[in-house]
Amino acid sequence: MKEEENFYEARMDKIFIKGSFWKHRTLRTIFDPPSFEWSETTMVKKIEILEKIVDAGEDLDKLIYEYKRRYNDQNRKDITSEVEGALAVLLQYKLKNKNNKI
Numbered sequence: 001m002k003e004e005e006n007f008y009e010a011r012m013d014k015i016f017i018k019g020s021f022w023k024h025r026t027l028r029t030i031f032d033p034p035s036f037e038w039s040e041t042t043m044v045k046k047i048e049i050l051e052k053i054v055d056a057g058e059d060l061d062k063l064i065y066e067y068k069r070r071y072n073d074q075n076r077k078d079i080t081s082e083v084e085g086a087l088a089v090l091l092q093y094k095l096k097n098k099n100n101k102i
Contacts, residue, residue: 008066015056024049027067032082033089043093050090 009025016022024030028037030046041049054060064083071079 008063008070011058012053015052015058027063028079030090031064031067031086032079033086034082035079038086043090046090047094 008027012025012027013020013022016024024037024041026037028035029041030038030049032038050060053063068080068083071077
């Protein structure tokens, strides 16, 4: 298997839509709050995306490493610097709504 086939975007395509390009494959919709991509989904949808990724057996630590590597390679530290803040926002949202089915 070629490395690019195993890169996170290709894996997201397989998890979400088998055989095509998934709209949110870059994952900026869940890791980059200042981005346009973030604004395209609700908090509920972001949590659902993360749940589906984890349910598919993805290791979030590895996924985040690959995400950051991709944007660091493009010299986009403005994107990689947002990951921890995004995760804090998502975790806080999930904890505040833990009694609601999300």
